[in-house]
Amino acid sequence: MSEQVRYRRIKRVSCYYTASIQLSVMEFEQKVVIITGASSGIGEACAQTFAKAGALLSIVGRNVENLDQVAKKCAEYGNKPLVIKADISVAEDVEKIVKNTVAHYGKIDVLVNNAGMLRIAGLMDDISNFDQMVGTNIRGTYLLSQKAIPHLIESKGNIVTVSSVVSTITEPVIMQYSMTKAALDAFTRCAASELGPKGVRVNAVNPGPVFTNLFVRSGLTDEDYKTKFEEVRTSMRLKKIAEPEDVANLVAFLASDRAKCITGSFHYIDGGLHLGNPVLRP
Template identity: 45%
Template sequence: MSIWYLSTGKVTLITGASSGIGAGTSVLFAQLGAILALNGRDVENLKKMAKECADCGGGTEPLLVPGDLTDEDTVKRVVEEIITRFGRLDVLVNSAGILTIGGIEKSDLATFDRVMNINVRSVYHLTQVCVPHLIKTKGSIVNVSSVNGQRSSATALVYCMSKSAIDQFTRCVALELAPKQVRVNSVCPGTVFTEIHKRAGMDEEQYATFLKACNVCHPLGRAGEVDEVARSIAFLASDAASFITAVNLPIDGGRHAKAPTLLN
């Protein structure tokens, strides 16, 4: 495995590890020799991911710290269990998040609160609790944002707002922690093959139509793969990125640079 993604021995907490980008990142970090703590709300899926990580990571079992991170006590418990088991924390990957469909006319306040609590508030709180430990190890944080933090959508208002918040959170915290040698970056994926759109309510036909549109809106002509995002997370978390902080890195086939018209 390339030294550019070297993560051997780094104690790494990955949230949203039971599916999607979080799951793919967990497997890659296991292959790279990281010491894993995995969080997710789906305990059965989390156990499956732990077995997959152990199988490809030389038999080392990840520490499972399941739970809903919108609950403040759960956040504190998760971090306490990691420090009790491993004595330190080197990397935090904030991958947990949800997508909802709807604009100002169809997104009620309950939807707003749910998305912002999961996508923003829980990230804020977990990071806050992890920071003292990351300062001790001069560690790094990688947040999973989205191209929708930079590009607008008439049908995903609250999601776009939440990811814009994560982009700004990344930059602000990076500046604050830079004197303490803790790096903070984010990845901003375009459309990636996960279940997030179906969980937001798209049926198979709608999803197929959506993916065809992605071939147009992504200049590289396709949606992305989970592993393409995971590799970028691994790079930003690694010592190979030791002079990179406060970056919101697009992993989107060029979508962030494209004007919002089919003519460009």
């Protein structure tokens, strides 16, 4: 039995017998949620998590084939997502994301800024890597948020941005990427401060390594990336690499009313990587 079919059965049973389960299952019913980078990895997991909770989704990315696959899986939970082909580093595409979503659903309740890219590039590496990452990770996120904010003020909605643990820990080989993620942390703090009085919350999640396509797309081979992840895993306090669903659950929590008093905050989901390792022996 597929997960979606099992879910529909549980949901049906819960409607009759367990009102409290139904409430938590349908936490995002009638809520309009935009998820960027929903064609893969963490964004795809977010799409399924929000779909399961009854959300009306706009799923965004450049790879329409992948988006259509994700939309199909989400639709099995009840609502067919709106697929929007857009490159968030292109201003006209960003406009389209907001325009199409509002035209289709009439409002926006949640923006999940998840789309992002990684290039393995440090201090002495080509600046063009940095320019690309700035265009997507910072500028794209900033522009899309800017366009969505008037609608979020109207709905008293919120933004959750996917940053990274490397915004705060030191990894020179990915210095340029780390800088873009540090900018997202600054964005989160400033936007939360400005929008709080208008009823809009802004938060970030800061994952450590997560099994997705990010590192392979950055140019590492499958083998290299798995070896590196294993090295990182052994240095973690919990020695656990997160799955995309772990991050998606945290994103959904922050976007929900259960987090109604949380704004301007970062949430590590990194097996304790940000803690480093103690240097004093007991």
